[in-house]
Amino acid sequence: MDATPAGGMNPLYARSSSGVVTTPNALASGVGADILGRGGNAVEAAIAIAAAIAVVYPHMNSLGGDAFWLIADGDGEVRGLAGAGAAGAAYTPQHYADAGLAAMPERGGMAAVTVAGAVGSWAAAYEMSRDTWGGRLAWAEILAPARRYAEEGFPVSRSHAATLAERIDGLRDLPGFAEVFLAHGGVPGEGETMTQPALARTLAELQETGAEGFYRGALARRLVAGLRAAGSLLSEDDLAAYRPEWVEPLRMAYGAGELVNLPPPTQGVASLMLLGLLERAGVASMDPEGDAYVHHAIEATKRAFALRDRYVGDPRFVDVPLAAMLDADALDRLAATIDPQRAAPSPVVPGPGDTVWFGVVDAKGRSVSMIQSIYHEFGCGVVAGETGVVWNNRGCSFSLTPGHANVLAPGKRPFHTLNPALYVENGRVRLVYGTMGGDGQPQTQAAILTRALNFDYAPDAAVAAPRWLFGRTWGETSAGVRLERRFAPEVMVGLQRRGHLDLSWAPRFADIMGHAGMIRIGRRDGGLDLEAGADPRSDGAARAAGV
Template structure:
């Protein structure tokens, strides 16, 4: 089974499975395809994080495919500015890790030839595909940013405006770059023509990444972080991912008997939101590249600390808290095959269309992930050369008896730990089908980029009584549309008794594809 936020990507993964590929082949195919058919959310110029389970090895491994800031990038380049720009060439300061992630997963576990795995993405880039409703809407929102870069505008704003849903969308330059990678592997991207073309473009346009930055890039296999929730063992990617915040939330909730709390009640939403706030406080205090600053994970993920935090939750009153604004463009997907292999992965450009800069003639949109670095020299996530920034991306995997049972994750920056918690509790505590779990009403506490407010947005279909109750407890409730895209695009696969059950978010353009 494959779940992803775009139907064509899900179908591409299913075709790879049907052709004899395994979950790892299919996951790379889905990832590459999403970078073509979901260009507002992800692409070759972004980052990714992976959790993989190989049935023969019997263990979960994590791969961190996030990029570091360039060796010439430092805070002095932005002297006198309040923050790193969110758009434009000066926001593209971290090396894209995406292609390295494809290569690492495929090299370790793939079965089919690399070129065959990338062929669906190449075909959609070269021959085109119908623009989804989501792509059309997000392009309209980002049109002013895309218009600032002539190459980006020529592709994403054909005829000077956002393409209509259903119109054919082609990306010939991106197809050429994908073909180079299909033929030359990761070396073509990091040490070959693509690296040269991007670096030359950077130099001409006043950017900061160099050919040496690309040549030096390497992702990393890492040991996942593990936590317990009910009978499940839950795996998350370690920092610089915010995954540990998700485990902290579960550690707190594991001390409450959720089955005695009505799902969808004000008590349910209040409890989960309060746990999120407490976890975010520590996340914002510590999260950065652990190579530059230690993160006390042993304490943060300990049961005694969870008990201490849980004891601070008042069921009658919301606590004051704050959170920095986050980007929301991301694509989560998962694959499970008949051999027992499983992949849970997530990828992003950070903001919609990333930096909104297309790198020369490569057709590759560059991420603006590095714009989340702080220019404050005392901030734990301060900008420094060769550093990975605080990353919102966090794929999840829950295991029973050492084998994958739930693959889940979501698009949506600040909302990722919140929505993951909703999905897992709905499946684990309330016995919901994964489709029911991702479709049920959701909330988003905090801020997203471009919005100064710190509200609790909650889909209005929770009902007026629930919203009024939450307001009485001190939550700054703002009703959202019934299936509001600001809640992110969550997907899940539940594996049990030799069967897969999937759920794909109705807020996305996605699809469940099984064979």
């Protein structure tokens, strides 16, 4: 096996002919690399990562969250899998009006609105792996690393410790939270050992029952009882009705190949539109770290988000005009509205969310681009009874405005910022990439894709290069632009000259820019040449199979 790094030279880069992974948590990367090293395929490794990272990176995701997948075989055939839970049957805008609320709550039992879809998606992907790819690893074996970390403990990451310390005042009194996350009497510091015995028992039960137990049976009943005791309206029938959905991915021409992303209720269409607008603006001829490049990316974001926010919702409930949004002539016209020398007004756009993206490519070139999320840090903050499962607050992205594409309704899935990505060329996947970061996801995808594809940055360099963020963060009502301090001062001056408002510097490697990753699939000497890059802004690592 050809694999680097050796001796831990660079944990953010790996190269191998027999499989690579990249995740925002080094422990989870190790789990995936081990599964590949034991002969597991990309889907089996992705499930093991998804379960493990739900234990060791609990501020970003959980068994109580959602997941979205792009799964590609070695010949470039791509399938999409949406593990997105819907609002419970009892949820209506009137429920919140009766409670005196004009907007969806972000924390507590009333924010536990939607069924968690991640675990069900693991099962659907596992079944596909066995039936189509000849997957051989047992379900219980794949979940074993996650259970072990929950039982025996793991060192708290930098991101986990910092996020909990920052958000603790709004979380400590929520049902079950302190018992799980403050078990030793206070906020754990980086490197302290954390165990999750209740979650370990839940994982042990899932090893025996399969994912079925999460939605139907004794575990499902305990989950619902814990949520309802906290004020949620979710019922056993809501969990039992959930099914993950195989979907046809969105595709759009770019360069010599195609961008691939997921359809609504995700914002995948916005990610494709943004890159389509950048290509039409001539991004390939710009300095990839210059002010013209950043200006055009911000202006493309404004236009893509305006259409996203107007139209994108659950296609089971609203008609999303995808063909019109991705039409080449329409993108030509929209790109022509971008003034190279003048910024358009900045609309108010939603704030960030917390998520994990990870990628896997196995020894046969089969790949997974996957995102898993509980939306805000620690989701709604409610731990479902004695299960150890913290629930998502994805429902707070619903609108309560009648007629809005994303208005709350029983059985409806909310708008999702989650959108994993691939780039296909000559019928084969060339790049596996994605990021966390809410509204930053399309922007970061644009940054790392263009730098890798148009400017030939290596995956780790594309991910590490300085980034910008257009949008707002917690407590803000208007959209601003933040630049990592590794941009040259002239970039800030150039944006100011073009009329961009609320410009500010962010740290050199800023968490608000998201935690991204990328894998490049090449070929060398008749075999695979796989390169993976992880984000220095995260606690992650890129690992080669078995290393």
